[in-house]
Amino acid sequence: MTKHTVIFLALSAIAGSAWAQDPGSSGQARTGNITLGRSNLSISAGALGTIKSISDTFAGSFVFTDFSKLVNFQAPTPTTIGQCIVTPFVPPPDILNIGAFTPLDAGPVMNLTGPNGAKTFPARQFVFGGPLGGGTAIPGLPPPTPLFLDPGSYTVDNGAGGADVGPFTATITVPGDFAWTNADAPEVQSIDRTAGVDVAWMGGDPNSKVTISGGVLVLDPGTLKISAGAFFACTENNNAGHFFVSPDVLSLVPASAMNGASNGALTVSDGVQTTFSATGIDTGSLNFSAVTVRNVAYF
Numbered sequence: 606m607t608k609h610t611v612i613f614l615a616l617s618a619i620a621g622s623a624w625a626q627d628p629g630s631s632g633q634a635r636t637g638n639i640t641l642g643r644s645n646l647s648i649s650a651g652a653l654g655t656i657k658s659i660s661d662t663f664a665g666s667f668v669f670t671d672f673s674k675l676v677n678f679q680a681p682t683p684t685t686i687g688q689c690i691v692t693p694f695v696p697p698p699d700i701l702n703i704g705a706f707t708p709l710d711a712g713p714v715m716n717l718t719g720p721n722g723a724k725t726f727p728a729r730q731f732v733f734g735g736p737l738g739g740g741t742a743i744p745g746l747p748p749p750t751p752l753f754l755d756p757g758s759y760t761v762d763n764g765a766g767g768a769d770v771g772p773f774t775a776t777i778t779v780p781g782d783f784a785w786t787n788a789d790a791p792e793v794q795s796i797d798r799t800a801g802v803d804v805a806w807m808g809g810d811p812n813s814k815v816t817i818s819g820g821v822l823v824l825d826p827g828t829l830k831i832s833a834g835a836f837f838a839c840t841e842n843n844n845a846g847h848f849f850v851s852p853d854v855l856s857l858v859p860a861s862a863m864n865g866a867s868n869g870a871l872t873v874s875d876g877v878q879t880t881f882s883a884t885g886i887d888t889g890s891l892n893f894s895a896v897t898v899r900n901v902a903y904f
Contacts, residue, residue, distance in 0.1 A: 632672055635709065637770065637881075637889035639665040639761055641717075641737075641779065643754050645897040647789070649867065660739035661754040663717055663724065665761070666732050667709035667770050667886060674705035684857060688841060689850065691857040694822060694834035708732065709885065712767035719779075720757040728767075754893070756781050761891060763883075771884030775891040777877065783809030783895040785873040793871065795902045798855035802871075805847040809875040809895065813843045817850060819871040821861045821903055835859060843875060860904050867902040 646658045683692040708731035715733040717724045726733040740749035758778050766772040787793055787805045796802045804817050820836030835858045841848040861869035876894035883889055 634670045634672070634888075635667070635769075635886045636670065637665070637667040637709075637711065637883065637886045639663075639715075639733075639775065639889075639891045641754055641759060641777070641891075641893045643739075643752070643895045645785075645895075648898070648900040656741065658739070658741040659752065660741075660749070661737035661752050662734065663726060663737055664732075664734040665711075665715050665726070667711045669707040669709055669769075671705050671707075686851070686854050687839075688848075689837050689839035689854045691835060691837045691854055693857075694820070694831065694836065696831060709769035710767035711770035711883075712763040712765065712772075714764060716762050716764065717759060718761075719753070719759040720755050721751075721753050724753075754779055759893075766883070766885075769885050773881050773883035773889065775879065775881035775889065777879045777891045777893055779893050780810040780813070780877060781808050783807075783875040785897040788873070788897055788899050793899065793901060795904065796855065796869075796871070798858065798860070798903055799852050801850055801852045801855060803847055803849045804871075804873055806843075806873060806875070807846065809843050810877050811844040813875055813877055814840050815843050815845075815848070816840055816874045817848050817872070818874075819850075819858070819869065819901070819903075821859050821869040823859060823862075824868070833859065855903065858903055861902050867900055869901050869903045870898060871901045872896060872898050 642662050642664070644660055646656070648656045681693045681695050683690045710731055713728055715726045724737060726735050737753035738750045739752045742749060756779050758776060760774060760776045762774040763770070763772060783806065785804065785806050793802060793804070806815060816838060818836065818838040820834060822831050822834040824830065825832040837850070837854050837858060839848060839850060861867045874894055874896040876892060878890055878892045881889040881891060
């Protein structure tokens with residue numbers, strides 16, 4: 606299993622429940638989304654050992670969405686169990702949403718200022734983004750650069766703006782470091798679906814919500830395409846400090862297969878969000894998320 610596949614698993618687990626939602630609209634929307642993110646990955650790569658990476662990133666985009674052009678994908682109905690949603694995986698159509706999304710010009714650069722200084726990100730096909738620090742430690746190569754997203758206040762602006770989106774300034778406070786404290790415990794690395802698994806954490810914003818998500822993707826051995834699987838996503842108040850994913854949730858997720866590395870993943874994430882306004886958009890959001898991903902086995 607490649608690193609990219611495991612990351613896809615984790616992201617799919619978070620997004621899985623959303624696939625079952627109908628846009629329910631034939632209208633239009635102009636939105637902006639900016640994310641400051643810290644990712645903590647530990648992925649088994651078979652004979653290559655374990656790949657570990659901690660990195661900070663910046664991403665921003667502004668999009669016009671025409672909901673009438675969204676493909677009506679009939680996703681499976683999710684199952685709700687307490688604070689969790691479980692969604693079977695169904696391969697989406699090969700062609701999705703042609704012409705539904707149009708990027709908006711928000712200017713030539715976006716600027717980020719925080720406790721560790723300032724960064725500037727030029728627009729690339731109307732999208733802003735890039736690394737802020739950290740990365741993967743590889744023997745024989747220079748060590749990763751220091752992490753950037755220390756706790757504190759961060760400001761984002763787009764200078765004089767662009768042809769579609771006017772100038773704006775948005776500020777967010779990054780909370781204290783968030784840690785999934787039992788991420789590498791044996792009972793988490795190899796999950797007994799009949800016993801459930803307790804996930805524990807500390808730090809972050811005590812008033813935020815923590816998302817615990819996971820899943821398994823099954824590959825067709827003949828085509829090597831994803832043919833089945835299931836994902837779950839649960840939410841809990843940060844100040845609870847832990848969440849037990851029960852057997853009735855995990856029973857709806859297939860067992861993972863071991864072929865050098867498991868085709869299962871478990872993710873724990875925490876974050877905060879604020880909004881901003883600018884001419885040319887209906888809504889704007891500035892987010893910080895701390896995401897920890899582990900390549901785990903479900904049996």
